[in-house]
Amino acid sequence: xxxxxxxxxxxxxxxxxxxxxxxxxxxxxxxxxxxxxxxxxxxxxxxxxxxxxxxxxxxxxxxxxxxxxxxxxxxxxxxxxxxxxxxxxxxxxxxxxxxxxxxxxxxxxxxxxxxxxxxxxxxxxxxxxxxxxxxxxxxxxxxxxxxxxxxxxxxxxxxxxxxxxxxxxxxxxxxxxxxxxxxxxxxxxxxxxxxxxxxxxxxxxxxxxxxxxxxxxxxxxxxxxxxxxxxxxxxxxxxxxxxxxxxxxxxxxxxxxxxxxxxxxxxxxxxxxxxxxxxxxxxxxxxxxxxxxxxxxxxxxxxxxxxxxxxxxxxxxxx
Amino acid sequence: xxxxxxxxxxxxxxxxxxxxxxxxxxxxxxxxxxxxxxxxxxxxxxxxxxxxxxxxxxxxxxxxxxxxxxxxxxxxxxxxxxxxxxxxxxxxxxxxxxxxxxxxxxxxxxxxxxxxxxxxxxxxxxxxxxxxxxxxxxxxxxxxxxxxxxxxxxxxxxxxxxxxxxxxxxxxxxxxxxxxxxxxxxxxxxxxxxxxxxxxxxxxxxxxxxxxxxxxxxxxxxxxxxxxxxxxxxxxxxxxxxxxxxxxxxxxxxxxxxxxxxxxxxxxxxxxxxxxxxxxxxxxxxxxxxxxxxxxxxxxxxxxxxxxxxxxxxxxxxxxxxxxxxxxxxxxxxxxxxxxxxxxxxxxxxxxxxxxxxxxxxxxxxxxxxxxxxxxxxxxxxxxxxxxxxxxxxxxxxxxxxxxxxxxxxxxxxxxxxxxxxxxxxxxxxxxxxxxxxxxxxxxxxxxxxxxxxxxxxxxxxxxxxxxxxxxxxxxxxxxxxxxxxxxxxxxxxxxxxx
Numbered sequence: 001x002x003x004x005x006x007x008x009x010x011x012x013x014x015x016x017x018x019x020x021x022x023x024x025x026x027x028x029x030x031x032x033x034x035x036x037x038x039x040x041x042x043x044x045x046x047x048x049x050x051x052x053x054x055x056x057x058x059x060x061x062x063x064x065x066x067x068x069x070x071x072x073x074x075x076x077x078x079x080x081x082x083x084x085x086x087x088x089x090x091x092x093x094x095x096x097x098x099x100x101x102x103x104x105x106x107x108x109x110x111x112x113x114x115x116x117x118x119x120x121x122x123x124x125x126x127x128x129x130x131x132x133x134x135x136x137x138x139x140x141x142x143x144x145x146x147x148x149x150x151x152x153x154x155x156x157x158x159x160x161x162x163x164x165x166x167x168x169x170x171x172x173x174x175x176x177x178x179x180x181x182x183x184x185x186x187x188x189x190x191x192x193x194x195x196x197x198x199x200x201x202x203x204x205x206x207x208x209x210x211x212x213x214x215x216x217x218x219x220x221x222x223x224x225x226x227x228x229x230x231x232x233x234x235x236x237x238x239x240x241x242x243x244x245x246x247x248x249x250x251x252x253x254x255x256x257x258x259x260x261x262x263x264x265x266x267x268x269x270x271x272x273x274x275x276x277x278x279x280x281x282x283x284x285x286x287x288x289x290x291x292x293x294x295x296x297x298x299x300x301x302x303x304x305x306x307x308x309x310x311x312x313x314x315x316x317x318x319x
Numbered sequence: 320x321x322x323x324x325x326x327x328x329x330x331x332x333x334x335x336x337x338x339x340x341x342x343x344x345x346x347x348x349x350x351x352x353x354x355x356x357x358x359x360x361x362x363x364x365x366x367x368x369x370x371x372x373x374x375x376x377x378x379x380x381x382x383x384x385x386x387x388x389x390x391x392x393x394x395x396x397x398x399x400x401x402x403x404x405x406x407x408x409x410x411x412x413x414x415x416x417x418x419x420x421x422x423x424x425x426x427x428x429x430x431x432x433x434x435x436x437x438x439x440x441x442x443x444x445x446x447x448x449x450x451x452x453x454x455x456x457x458x459x460x461x462x463x464x465x466x467x468x469x470x471x472x473x474x475x476x477x478x479x480x481x482x483x484x485x486x487x488x489x490x491x492x493x494x495x496x497x498x499x500x501x502x503x504x505x506x507x508x509x510x511x512x513x514x515x516x517x518x519x520x521x522x523x524x525x526x527x528x529x530x531x532x533x534x535x536x537x538x539x540x541x542x543x544x545x546x547x548x549x550x551x552x553x554x555x556x557x558x559x560x561x562x563x564x565x566x567x568x569x570x571x572x573x574x575x576x577x578x579x580x581x582x583x584x585x586x587x588x589x590x591x592x593x594x595x596x597x598x599x600x601x602x603x604x605x606x607x608x609x610x611x612x613x614x615x616x617x618x619x620x621x622x623x624x625x626x627x628x629x630x631x632x633x634x635x636x637x638x639x640x641x642x643x644x645x646x647x648x649x650x651x652x653x654x655x656x657x658x659x660x661x662x663x664x665x666x667x668x669x670x671x672x673x674x675x676x677x678x679x680x681x682x683x684x685x686x687x688x689x690x691x692x693x694x695x696x697x698x699x700x701x702x703x704x705x706x707x708x709x710x711x712x713x714x715x716x717x718x719x720x721x722x723x724x725x726x727x728x729x730x731x732x733x734x735x736x737x738x739x740x741x742x743x744x745x746x747x748x749x750x751x752x753x754x755x756x757x758x759x760x761x762x763x764x765x766x767x768x769x770x771x772x773x774x775x776x777x778x779x780x781x782x783x784x785x786x787x788x789x790x791x792x793x794x795x796x797x798x799x800x801x802x803x804x805x806x807x808x809x810x811x812x813x814x815x816x817x818x
């Protein structure tokens with residue numbers, strides 16, 4: 001038998017029940033008006049709640065972020081956090097500098113890095129992959145899967161920037177159509193001379209990747225820089241005449257898919273011991289090294305597209 | 320049967336190729352493609368699991384024309400196949416459960432971008448699971464990080480973008496430390512392939528040549544992955560990132576992304592440095608201490624929340640603490656328990672996120688405790704899902720969480736040093752009580768009818784896909800809880816195959 005207590009409201013059980021319901025602590029005094037008020041508030045809140053379904057309290061993302069950053073968390077703790085962050089960075093630097101003292105010397109003969117792996121790359125690389133530039137042979141043939149992943153890093157980075165910056169149809173463009181036509185006369189004159197040269201050089205680096213230093217990533221970066229220079233000096237409208245979103249999609253997805261096809265062929269036949277039908281050719285010639293040349297070109301196209309896409313997305317929120 | 324060896328490779332390539340393809344498809348087609356890819360990856364991984372169970376040991380698969388130390392290679396054993404299967408299933412269920420909310424949260428023009436992220440995330444998770452090469456692991460850690468950032472920010476609220484910025488800064492710090500650790504290890508071992516590195520590490524320890532760099536590299540690698548998987552002092556990015564993203568994102572991030580990194584760490588411990596050397600460096604004690612601290616502080620933080628999503632997010636920190644505590648116990652059984660907890664937590668946590676979104680849907684979209692009262696009655700599927708998830712998190716018998724807690728306690732009692740044993744048992748007890756405080760409170764609140772009938776919407780139907788995903792989630796949690804023995808044996812076998 002439990003006896004009825006006069007001070008039920010302040011008992012542990014009552015407080016626990018209120019805690020479970022998520023109610024505020026009620027004062028002992030004048031119970032009913034408070035309760036009614038609470039019911040009213042609750043109802044008002046219900047009505048408000050249905051309105052903001054899946055819409056943030058503040059519509060403007062920048063304002064929402066600013067307010068959220070300002071009012072969430074504890075102030076002094078954030079100060080402490082900043083101090084700790086600096087201390088952490090200093091500590092990491094100290095550890096890394098301490099570490100250098102114990103590492104094998106740079107380029108030293110006894111370094112464990114000079115083992116059978118690098119030896120094979122250097123001595124048999126030309127024979128096995130058909131390249132004279134061993135670095136390209138290493139990244140595209142020996143460790144082709146890593147490079148395949150690395151190319152997808154570039155792809156997914158563009159997609160991530162697109163999620164953030166790509167404007168939707170109903171949003172206003174950052175740069176109005178034709179606003180920057182004509183451009184600066186010095187810029188356009190120099191660009192007229194430089195852009196063809198840059199493209200030519202990029203293409204040269206790209207297709208000679210298996211013969212001399214360079215390859216897909218560096219050649220593609222040069223060509224991307226050329227595209228950016230062109231659109232910066234002649235405006236997006238003239239760029240769109242030969243490079244609009246549709247062509248961008250075709251080039252980018254086409255090159256990635258072709259690349260995937262080649263790499264799948266390479267990996268699948270290699271793993272299952274099927275002989276490759278692609279001849280390696282004579283090392284040192286432009287048409288040699290089997291799949292490395294086409295893969296270099298495809299990687300280059302992908303890199304050039306990525307470079308330009310970053311620029312265009314930051315400038316006008318579209319490609 | 321030899322054709323089965325290709326399946327891990329097929330799953331990775333399938334997921335990777337579907338990414339670029341999705342970028343030119345419409346949202347609907349991208350969605351269908353993504354579901355098909357995740358589903359077929361689950362089937363292929365399950366077949367790989369069956370195949371590896373029939374083999375004597377793991378098999379290696381050369382990725383290219385050149386054998387292991389010269390080229391890339393992947394390796395599939397029982398544990399890898401089990402993880403891959405499980406991750407694919409959880410991803411499929413999270414997507415199914417979160418689809419409805421995805422359509423509301425993400426603008427139609429950007430939905431296909433979301434599925435690109437999903438496909439590449441799956442590819443990176445599978446590669447992290449199967450890789451036998453530390454640098455390949457790093458490449459896919461990068462993809463994983465960017466994909467996760469995309470999943471967080473696609474909702475487009477200001478606070479999402481802020482959370483993404485926080486996530487990117489912390490996560491890139493982690494990636495950087497991992498990369499530095501890999502370079503140091505390459506410098507002192509001369510290899511990137513895990514098996515060869517393991518041999519060289521053995522020689523280093525025997526000859527005492529480069530012991531300091533080895534210890535530093537192990538420390539940096541562990542800390543880097545701990546930052547990326549939100550171990551206690553580095554958890555500040557997590558609640559915002561998980562709490563405000565769309566339903567499927569939170570479910571996938573909490574259950575898969577952080578677990579992929581932890582699995583890589585387990586692989587690193589076993590396949591690269593070896594358990595004994597790992598213990599020698601003292602990294603296990605550090606992980607143990609921060610794991611314990613995370614268990615307690617994550618739960619205390621969760622109690623203080625008034626928002627269900629953030630509460631579940633903070634509970635993730637506590638559960639990550641459990642996993643690191645198991646890794647830090649320094650015994651074989653602790654590793655097995657941690658690996659089992661990866662599964663148990665992944666299933667329960669993604670279910671909690673999916674069901675909490677269902678509860679919010681019938682409460683005017685609010686995730687505040689007050690508004691959620693009685694929502695379990697209004698949306699029975701979500702309510703049951705939340706209840707089952709809570710019970711698993713608290714550790715009620717028959718549910719997955721209980722089994723993993725039993726394994727943790729067992730591991731501590733059998734073999735761990737006396738100090739760790741006592742601390743583990745106390746921390747388990749305290750953490751269980753703290754978990755119970757917020758989960759049971761929330762469950763009671765969710766099933767307490769409201770006094771006013773304002774929300775009583777009798778016409779609400781949760782939708783077949785949603786209910787199915789909740790049902791399957793509950794099934795997985797119960798299977799992990801009741802039929803844990805075969806899974807436990809597979810994990811032990813898989814970990815034995817690691818060394």
